[in-house]
Amino acid sequence: MYPNEVGLQWSVLIVLYPYITGLVAGAFILASLVRIFRVEAIEPTYRLALLTALSFLLVAPLPLQLHLGHPERSPEMYFTPHSTSAMAMFGYIYLWYLMAVLVFEIWLDYRREIVLLSQSSKGLLRLAYKVMTLGSSNISPRSLAIDSRVSWIVTLIGIPSAFLLHGYVGFIFGSIKANPWWSSPLMPVVFIFSAMVSGIAGVMLLYMATTKLRGLKIDIRCVDAIAMYLFYIFIIDFSLEMLDLVHRIYEADESFRSLNFLVHTQLYIPHIVIQICLGTLTPLVLLFITQVVKLPEIVRKRMYAVSGALALIGIFAMRWNVVIGGQLFSKSFLGYTTYKMALVTKEGLLVAVFLTLLPLLFLWVLVKLLPPWPENSAHAPAPGD
Template identity: 35%
Template sequence: MVHGEIWTVKELFTYPNEYIYWSIQIVMYPFMTGLVAGAFVLSSLYHVFGIQQLKDMARFALVFSFALLFAAPMPIVLHLQHPLRGINVMMTSHFTSAIAAFGIVFFSYGAIVASELWFLYRKHFVEIALSLKDKQDKTFSEQLKFILYCTLTLGVYDISEEALKKDEKAIKVLAGLGIPVACFLHGYAGFIFGSVKANALWMTPLMPVIFIMSAIVSGIALCLLTYIAVMEIRKLLASRKKTPYQMYQSKEELKSVEMHVVKITAKYLLFFMIFAISLELLDLIFRGYTAVKSWDVLRSVIYGRDFTDIFILQYGIGNLLPLTLFLLPGLTLRRTVIGVLLVLFGVFMMRYNVVIGGQAFSLTFAGYMHYHLPIIPHNLETLKEGLFGAVGIFVMPFILFYFIGKVFPVFNYKDSH
């Protein structure tokens, strides 16, 4: 059976070998890399531009970006017919191919984020290592923890005021350097689509820019949603008095901190949303105005067969509705949660409409193809390329964030940065 035949339904005149080859995992790929870039940009708003109101969110977003980084290449690995070949992109990366360049960009971005995290938490590593070093009769878990934190210090135990100031400078430099690299990490995904000359929907120079702006929106939205969820759990634990060691002791203090951070972050989310929506509408209007040869079939797809997906789900529910929720005065926590969920849905639908919609018409412009997402898997192919595979990729960074947060404390840690 040909790859893609399971979930493709043909209509009118299509080549015998034409199918929707790029399925839900290729939708998840730009979606997940966009979350990585957006989360890092959010953290850099404090470290680079000095926006003090985002200090708490900046550390949270940076750690979350690191967790998202490991999940970013997984959709490609699952989509490959020979997954073991995926490592070739990392081992033989070069700039003569847009896909092969991923290895260089991914490693560069990973090194920047890891280095920034090290400088941010170096004082914490040293303090934990020294406290465990002086402790007598350490348990087995404490011994493992001591080895871990001693390793993470990299042999640098100087936490004087002068050393910490140098750390702050290094963090600012890395954050500034990381912004263009993070944008390039996701922008090149849009470059891959925009450079496909054979596809009328993808061939536009605005594609990388649109991908970058929507990536920032989705990253901020996911960080905000996760932050609210974690803070609600902390408030629940604080009310039961199970977390006496945390920075904020009472439920009221936690609620005050939460709403302050949420409102400030929501303002920046709204700012980037306006830019992202403007770019997408500009691209749509430009296509209609120029009306090139392929516009007839594109119009039948955009305004006909995919009208619900594009104008109702993506622009209506995913853009206009959350924009209205955030613009209304008196922003509440419940309205914020609904808004960011709708924003994430809108960005996902944008990725879906680009990837799937770009394959919805035949290369002859005389036929159409419809994609049916495999819900219940009946073999390995439908498991990887179906609903369960997509949900697994989305859940993966949250699990990683839980364990990474044990080493890089997000909330209950006071630093000098």
């Protein structure tokens, strides 16, 4: 162990960061399935997926800010971004994705409702909607048709942007040649596919939960379709992760002995047990059963819920194992350190829990402001006027 390596540099907050951006990218990909690939079965989740992506994206920079030694200097990332640094691209990719993709697409999609609501609501809310219309109340069929076309193009641009947003997060780790646990060209790809798994599972669970809360019946055709996509993407994700693992074992380079020891000791529970067995293999088997065996609706729904939750846990464990696991061994391959999560410090457990729940709060506000439920949007003009 080099003496400066004893304390970990990146804490649980940096675990949260790729987890949250992953949910964003995954949720957006699910929404784009509706838009670009015209998967009509999952239409009910389209708007929910977009709002989920937005609320998580709003929280994404917070763990980074809290982790910085000098958060007040973070605008330097915009003013003097270093062209050779993967991290410097964060600011621009983030802003691009937030403003040009998500906010723009949501705005286009909701514009008719925003205009109608700005006329029907009162008080502060009315003002908020007025601001959101940007002073244009043009909702002629022709302008809405234009919106629809533009929105399609935005989604088309949005897919590579979502890949970029999360692929770059993978690149931050994958490009560090000093760290053999991270350094891998597969890292960005694994991050993208695991992001899609977590995002799709997250939106599926949110859809099921919100529908239940509103006392409505879950559209089984919709969750069936989501689960099918989840299953296939999960297979790709798992194959990539296993490819990475097998490659490491087979090549057995100078770092292998050290990493092998780590995976069999400190990382055994989070990596082998939680990430691979509980968080990947179990949901894969469950989803596989739902795909090949004809099961009653209620059983399917429960299996989807369980595999979705397990997938979320598994992907979180994967982020943990990458970020924390990559700092537990010495770069001399001689020695190990441990990570003790604090409870109430700036980078402690409480902050992490708060940051995980914060997007849900944002989502709640967004849902109140811009109801994503299809029955509202489909019939809004009729009862409204």
